[in-house]
Amino acid sequence: MDSLSQLTLGAAVTVAVMGKRVPLWQSALVGAIAGTLPDLDVFIDHGDAIRNMTLHRTESHALILLTLVAPLLAWLVAGVTHSRPYWRGWCLAIWLALITHPLLDLTTVYGTQLGLPFTDFPYAIGSMYIIDPLYTLPLLVALVVTLWRHNLRWNQLGLLVSTLYLAWSMVIQGIATRHIEQDLVHQSVMPQQVLVTPTAFNTLVWRTVILTPERYGEAYWSLMSPERPLEIRWYPRHPELFDAFRGQWHAERVAWFSHGFYAMQQQGDDTLISDLRMGEAPNYTFTFNLGSPTAPAMAPERGASVRPSLAQAWHKLRERL
Template sequence: MDSLTQIVLGAAIGEVVLGKKVGNKAMLYGAIAGTIPDLDVFASYFTDTVTALSIHRGFTHSIVFSILFAPIFGWIVSRYETFKNFKSWSWLFFWAFVTHPILDAHTTWGTQLFWPFDLRLAFKTIFVIDPIYTLPFLVFLILTIRQKRTSKKRNFYNKMGLLVSSSYLVLTFLLKWIAFNQFESALETQNIAYLQLDTRPSPLNTILWSANVETKDAYLLGNYSFFDSQPITFETYPKNHELLGDLVINEKVQRMIKISEGWYTITKKNESLYFNDLRFGLLSLTPKAQNFVFQFKIDVDNSGKVEFIEAPKDTRDGKKLLSELWIRLKGN
């Protein structure tokens, strides 16, 4: 999830663990702890694109990280804070660390919660930024901060924030199930034979859902809103995996295929090959659009070394997409 959401969650967890003993400092340290797992994004400044993508939401988003580093941070804080209880500070950091990846596991990218096991947990029930999850949670957190440490209202507001946000998170599973059934029914009605069906919410909401459908030679992309009155339509995108040629056995190419979970197409522009990760869709709802959210140029130098270079995004595409999503959300 986005940084603000993780800060709010971390602060609320900090309040649960140590709020009665240290007051707002519990929220402060919880908020800090809630952002620490995302420091893995700095890997992109020190390594290549493929490695950085592999690292993202890996070790720092695991239970192992929470167990190993919570006592370290707990010990550091207990050395200089007035409240010296090492165990309590360690518990605060542990729960703030571990709830961070559990929340992230609900997004499309998912997390390697069980690192070092090669398993990425991704429920794909909520977009990385969802105001319906974050804003009520933030309001209750602000109400909590305004109360005295010993106030019953303080405990009530904080628990309500956790309850409301968690209830919405549970609701997203039901919404995903309904959307999945709608896509499944549409494919059956249209006599489309497929190998896999994958669904996810569109940006900023859980009303409009997107689907990736794998067939033998292509992927079908479709959208469904709970306000739709017309049948679901699908756009076809050829896999073009054969364009990779001998590159398919390259170690970095294989890693990118694994990162994308096999949901990728290859396109060719001006003699250059591009790797398109389909899991995050497109920056447009226009039929046959090609501006994928995550598109990488496959660069091969004279020595045969392969590098993936992320294609630049036009900010105008993002603004246009928001407008298109709002219109599409209201039904077809």
Template sequence: MDSLTQACLGGALGGAILGRRLGRKSILLGAVTATLPDLDSFIDYGSAVADYTYHRSVTHSLFALSLLAGMFTLVCARLPAARKVPTRQWLCFWWLCLITHPLLDAFTTYGTQLLWPITSPPVAWKTIFIIDPLYTLPMLLGLVVALIKGTQGRAVIIGLAISTAYLGFSIAAKSMVMAQVSPALVQRGLDDRPVMIQPTPLNTLVWRVTVIDDDRQLEALVSIFDDRDTLAFDSFQRPMAFRDLMIDSWAGQRLGWFSAPFWRSEVRDGTLVVTDLRMGQPGAYFFAFVIAERDDSGQWHSVTSRPADIARPDIGLLPALLKRITNPDALCPSDFGDRDRLLPDAECRPQI
């Protein structure tokens, strides 16, 4: 999640746990503590793919953060000014403020390595967009009230409860969409294909459904208010140029572990570009990387990965996205872009 949301969550937890003993200081301390795991954003790991895939690793590990919480607790136990708070309460404060950061991140699409150093695939439950005002605002309002009035945790607890309930709703909403999509996939013979369901920007009412079918990428927008028979996929080409070169390179292997099979590779101006299809929308993906180049003799060589050019999302489509909540015809995946890759079997925007 974004830094403001993480700070709000930490501040709310701090106020709830230590508000009676530390007052407003507990909110500020909790907010700062909850943002510590994202300091890895400032670490240079040596290449664009390394920076991308090592983010949310050691600093987001449940094991590493639990150890850090224990160290902070030991320090507080030795500080005279901190001894008015029981050690057990300090441990609860540090541990919850730190551990909830990666757990909340795991509800997004990016991928969080909760079990580092165990090399299991990143955890991504994909139930909430990385920025969602309906999750953040209740906590933020509770913190503002507490900082102004000093209500010793009551306001922040109410805000935290509302936000947590909304997070629970996001899980239920995804389950509703899965129930809509599954029969349609069976009907189309796609039930054994990789499927990704995630919320669209800033809401949990309209969801993006992505199906990988070999060299095709099927995309649909589904509202929790849709009827089951309204599901319509737009079908896009999914190039996988120089698959062997991509997979044999370190960057390709790392991206494969991190995001496959929701990726594609293509040649752009003598470079091999790999795009992560999970973040963004067709035609406007947030992460793409150059991992190989063709030399003057026509031979391909792996290179130190770097960011590739990407298309910016069209924020002018946000009103149409809101209309899509109740109107299935208001927006299609191809409206975001990638129309040059659109295949004739597109259902939401049929080709004439």
């Protein structure tokens, strides 16, 4: 999720745990910092764009490693804030601020390797868009009112509403998936894999990627018109281009990280690979230049993606609703 959501969630859970044992602003500040810490790994340059993408949300998001770090951070915070008697409370508060970060990231489609060091599998539920005001705003408003009025019930309400919204996103994702799969059967489409994930800033319109060996389809399903047949637009995947890079680390890494949701395209002498989970055709958030089979890029660069204007995005959302 975005930094504002993580910062606010970290502050809210810390305030909820510490209550009025320490000043509310103090616990909110500590929680905001702890909730932001895991994402500082974005400042690490691993050498190329594909490594930077697939090594984000790794050790800094691992539940066990964050659990081991929490008592140390709590000891430091208790010392700085002169609140040693509340060290155990700080332990729980900071631990929750830390681990709720990767758990919230888990709801997005990007991939979070929270099982390290035992597994590097990039877990992803994909029920939430990376930015969703309906999740963040209630949490933020409730936290601000809590700090203003010194009434912890507002913070509890914000946490309850935001958590229920996360649960709603998973329920509606399941409903959308069932409708989409039934529609594919009616259209005699037999996909290898199907991905269902929300469109920008909402959980009402859902994007689906339908994968076959030779091509992939993209369609949209709306809760406001659930029985409308899917209008699938098909695009080539060019698996023959991937065959030329088989065994090459960068290509294999994107294929693994995307759970198979990738497509290839030729651009002059260069071959591009796109992660189909984020963005929409023809502009994907993560597209990389692999070079050519005879001269593969040693440090693949990320291609520029064209983002629609707010007016275009709003028009598309109204259409799809």
